[in-house]
Amino acid sequence: MSVTQGDVSRQLVDSSVWSDQDLANHGIPVYDMPFVSVGGGIGSFAMVDTLRIAGITTDQIRVISDLERPSQTYEYLASNSQIRSGHRLRSDSSSTVDCIWGWPGYALREAWGKKTPGVAVQVLLEPVAADYYTPKAGQVYESLNREAARIRWNQMVVPGIVRHVRRRDRGDYFVLSTPPAGSAATKRIAFRSRFIHMAVGYPGVRFLDDLQAYRKEHNDFQRVVNAYEPHDHVYAEMRRRPCTVLVRGAGIVASRVLQRLIDDRDQHGAQTTIVHLFRNYPAGPQGDKATFRRPAAKGWAYQGFNFPKAAWGGQIRDHLESLEGDARRDFIDAIGGTNTAPRKHWREQLDRGEAQGFYLQGRGEVQSVIPIPDTRQIRTVVGGTTGLPTTEYDADFIIDATGLEANIEDHRVVMDLLRHVGAGKNVKGRLDVERDFRVRNADNGEGRIFASGSMTLGGYYAGVDSFLGLQYAALRIHDNLVDAGFGQRIGPGRSTSQWWKWARNTGI
Amino acid sequence: MTPTLAGRMQSRLALLGTVGVVWTALIGLAVPRPEGAETSAIYKALFTALLIVAVAGIVWELVYHALQQYRWEKDWPTLFGLIVAVPEGTMVWILLKNQIPWDAGPVQASTFLTMFITLWLLIWAITNGPLQIVALRWRYRGGRFLGGWG
Ligand SMILES: Cc1cc2nc3c(=O)[nH]c(=O)nc-3n(C[C@H](O)[C@H](O)[C@H](O)COP(=O)(O)OP(=O)(O)OC[C@H]3O[C@@H](n4cnc5c(N)ncnc54)[C@H](O)[C@@H]3O)c2cc1C
Numbered sequence: 301m302s303v304t305q306g307d308v309s310r311q312l313v314d315s316s317v318w319s320d321q322d323l324a325n326h327g328i329p330v331y332d333m334p335f336v337s338v339g340g341g342i343g344s345f346a347m348v349d350t351l352r353i354a355g356i357t358t359d360q361i362r363v364i365s366d367l368e369r370p371s372q373t374y375e376y377l378a379s380n381s382q383i384r385s386g387h388r389l390r391s392d393s394s395s396t397v398d399c400i401w402g403w404p405g406y407a408l409r410e411a412w413g414k415k416t417p418g419v420a421v422q423v424l425l426e427p428v429a430a431d432y433y434t435p436k437a438g439q440v441y442e443s444l445n446r447e448a449a450r451i452r453w454n455q456m457v458v459p460g461i462v463r464h465v466r467r468r469d470r471g472d473y474f475v476l477s478t479p480p481a482g483s484a485a486t487k488r489i490a491f492r493s494r495f496i497h498m499a500v501g502y503p504g505v506r507f508l509d510d511l512q513a514y515r516k517e518h519n520d521f522q523r524v525v526n527a528y529e530p531h532d533h534v535y536a537e538m539r540r541r542p543c544t545v546l547v548r549g550a551g552i553v554a555s556r557v558l559q560r561l562i563d564d565r566d567q568h569g570a571q572t573t574i575v576h577l578f579r580n581y582p583a584g585p586q587g588d589k590a591t592f593r594r595p596a597a598k599g600w601a602y603q604g605f606n607f608p609k610a611a612w613g614g615q616i617r618d619h620l621e622s623l624e625g626d627a628r629r630d631f632i633d634a635i636g637g638t639n640t641a642p643r644k645h646w647r648e649q650l651d652r653g654e655a656q657g658f659y660l661q662g663r664g665e666v667q668s669v670i671p672i673p674d675t676r677q678i679r680t681v682v683g684g685t686t687g688l689p690t691t692e693y694d695a696d697f698i699i700d701a702t703g704l705e706a707n708i709e710d711h712r713v714v715m716d717l718l719r720h721v722g723a724g725k726n727v728k729g730r731l732d733v734e735r736d737f738r739v740r741n742a743d744n745g746e747g748r749i750f751a752s753g754s755m756t757l758g759g760y761y762a763g764v765d766s767f768l769g770l771q772y773a774a775l776r777i778h779d780n781l782v783d784a785g786f787g788q789r790i791g792p793g794r795s796t797s798q799w800w801k802w803a804r805n806t807g808i
Numbered sequence: 809m810t811p812t813l814a815g816r817m818q819s820r821l822a823l824l825g826t827v828g829v830v831w832t833a834l835i836g837l838a839v840p841r842p843e844g845a846e847t848s849a850i851y852k853a854l855f856t857a858l859l860i861v862a863v864a865g866i867v868w869e870l871v872y873h874a875l876q877q878y879r880w881e882k883d884w885p886t887l888f889g890l891i892v893a894v895p896e897g898t899m900v901w902i903l904l905k906n907q908i909p910w911d912a913g914p915v916q917a918s919t920f921l922t923m924f925i926t927l928w929l930l931i932w933a934i935t936n937g938p939l940q941i942v943a944l945r946w947r948y949r950g951g952r953f954l955g956g957w958g
Binding site for chain 1 (some may be wrong): 809810811812815876877878880881882883885886887888937938940941942943944945947948949950957958
C-alpha cells in the first residue's frame with residue numbers, strides 16, 4: 301500500500317470508521333487510554349481535577365494539548381483584553397477553578413492571606429451594598445498551578461494537536477494527534493479510548509465583518525485592532541499624542557478597554573478622546589415584566605456576570621433544563637446577550653468623561669469604514685437607524701471589543717465530529733449535547749464523547765463558558781461516567797475526605 | 809446563593825434538623841437562665857423555638873421566594889440571609905410568648921436570643937460555603953439535597 305508510514309492517507313481521512321488494522325497498516329502507533337481530554341485549557345483542567353478526585357489514576361487519563369499550563373490561553377486572552385495579573389477578572393469568589401467545592405472562596409483566601417479584611421466584608425455586602433467581589437487574575441493562576449501540581453497534571457499531558465476523532469469499528473474511538481515535530485518517532489500517534497472529552501475553547505477571534513474587510517483591503521493591522529489580540533501599541537501611542545479612538549462593543553471587554561483608556565488619561569496625562577459606538581442602545585431596563593427586568597442605562601445592559609447568577613445553579617438553571625428548541629434559544633438570548641458589570645468605578649469614569657467631553661457615545665449600524673486621504677485617520681460612517689441622522693466619526697484607532705465567538709465549523713476537530721462521528725448542532729448552531737454534556741448521537745458501543753466550554757452554548761446550561769460552568773460540566777460528566785463504571789462517585793464521604801486533602805495540599 | 813423554592817425548604821429543614829438540633833442541645837447548657845430554672849424547662853422552650861423556626865419558616869420561604877422573583881439575577885444575597893433573622897426572630901418570640909403552638913413555659917428574652925442568634929449565625933455561615941464540602945452538588949441544585957439533577 302502506498303502510504304507514508306506513521307501518517308494518515310486521504311483514504312483514511314475520508315472514512316468515518318477506523319479499525320485497528322487501518323492504523324496498523326499506516327504504521328501509526330496506537331496507545332490504549334480509557335479517558336482522553338482534548339484541549340488542555342481550563343475546561344480540561346476542571347474535568348481532570350474532578351476525575352482525579354473521583355479516584356481515577358493518572359495512568360488512565362491523557363490530556364492532549366499544545367499548552368504548557370492550563371491557564372495559558374486564558375492568560376493570553378485576558379492579558380490582551382487588559383486584565384493583567386494584578387487586575388480583577390469577571391467571576392465571583394466561589395468560582396474557584398482550583399477547588400471543585402468552591403470554599404473557601406477567593407475572597408476569604410485573599411482576606412486571610414493578604415490581611416485585607418475589607419474584601420471579606422465586600423462578599424458579605426455584595427451585590428446589594430457593594431460591587432461583586434471578583435478575584436485578581438494572579439491569585440487565580442497561582443492557585444490553579446498549585447492544584448495542577450497536586451493532581452500531577454503534567455504526568456497526564458501529551459503535547460500535540462488533535463486532528464481527528466473517529467469511531468472505531470468495534471466500539472470506542474480513535475483520537476489522532478500530531479505531536480510537536482521531532483518529539484515522536486512518527487508524524488501521528490493515536491489513542492484508542494472509551495471516553496473522549498472535548499474542551500477546545502474558542503475556535504478563534506471573530507472580527508466585525510466591516511473591520512475585517514477594512515483590514516484586508518487596506519492592509520492596516522495597526523490602527524484597527526481587536527481587543528483580544530495584542531494591541532498595547534495603541535495605548536502607547538495615545539499616551540504620546542492626543543488621539544481619538546473609536547470603541548465598538550458594549551460588553552465587559554469594552555468596559556475594561558474604556559477603563560484602560562481613562563486610567564491612562566487620569567494617571568499618565570493622555571489626551572485621548574473616546575467615541576463609543578453602540579449598535580443596540582438600551583436606554584432603560586430590558587424586559588417586559590417586573591419579574592424579568594434587567595437593569596440597563598445609557599447603552600449598557602447590566603448584570604454581575606455574563607448570565608444572571610441563578611443560571612449556574614438555581615431557578616434559571618432549572619428552567620433552562622426544561623426548555624427545547626426556539627424557546628431555549630430565545631431564553632438564552634434574553635438572559636445573555638451583550639452586557640457588562642455595573643462596577644462603580646466604571647460608571648464614575650464614564651459619567652466624568654461625558655461631563656468633560658472626552659467620552660462621546662454614538663449609535664447605529666456602521667455603513668462603511670474608510671481611510672481618510674492624506675491623514676492617518678479612519679472614518680466610520682454610521683447609518684441613521686430608527687430616525688437617527690447619518691453620522692461620521694473620524695478616529696486614529698478603532699478597537700473592536702465585540703466578541704470572540706466564531707462558527708464552530710471553523711474548528712477542525714469539531715467539524716470532524718459533525719461530519720464523521722454523527723454529532724449535530726444545537727439551536728444556537730453549536731455542538732449539541734445532553735443535559736450532562738454527552739455529545740448527542742456520538743455513542744459508539746460503550747464509548748461516549750463529552751464536550752464542555754463555549755462550543756456547547758445553546759444547550760441546557762447557559763454558563764458553559766465560565767470557570768463555574770466548566771466545573772459544573774465536569775461534575776455532570778463525572779456522574780455519567782460513574783454510571784458507566786469509571787471512577788467512584790464523589791458522595792459526601794469522598795467529597796469531605798478529598799476536600800481535606802485539597803486543603804492541606806496533599807498530593808493525589 | 810441562588811436557591812430554588814424546593815431548595816430553600818430542603819435546606820432549611822435539613823440544617824435545622826441536624827445542625828439545629830445539635831446546637832440547641834449544646835447551647836441549652838450555656839444559655840442564661842433564671843435562678844433555679846430546670847434544665848428540662850429550658851430545653852422545652854428552646855426546642856419549641858427551633859420547631860417554630862422550622863415550621864413557620866416554610867411560610868417565610870414562600871415570601872422570600874416571591875421577593876426573589878423581582879430580582880433579575882434570581883439570587884438571594886448573602887446579606888439578606890442575615891437580615892431576615894430580624895423579622896423571623898421577632899415572630900418566633902411573639903409566638904412563644906403567646907403559647908403557640910403550646911405553652912413552652914416562662915422563657916426570658918436573653919435565653920431565647922442567645923440560642924436564636926448563635927444558631928442563625930452558625931447555619932448562615934455553614935450554608936455560605938462549608939456545606940459544599942459535604943454536599944458538592946448542592947450549590948448547583950439551588951439548595952436541594954433530594955431529587956438528583958433534574
Ligand atoms: C478575556 C476573557 C476573560 C474571561 N474571564 C473569565 C472570568 O473572569 N471568569 C470566568 O469564569 N470565565 C471567564 N472567561 C471564560 C472562560 O472561563 C475561559 O475562556 C476559559 O479559558 C475557557 O476554558 P476552555 O477550556 O473552554 O478553553 P481554553 O482555556 O481556551 O482552552 C482550550 C484549549 O484547547 C486547545 N485546542 C484547541 N483545539 C485543539 C486541538 N485540536 N488539539 C489540541 N488542543 C486544542 C486550545 O489551544 C486552547 O488552549 C473569560 C474568557 C475570556 C476570553
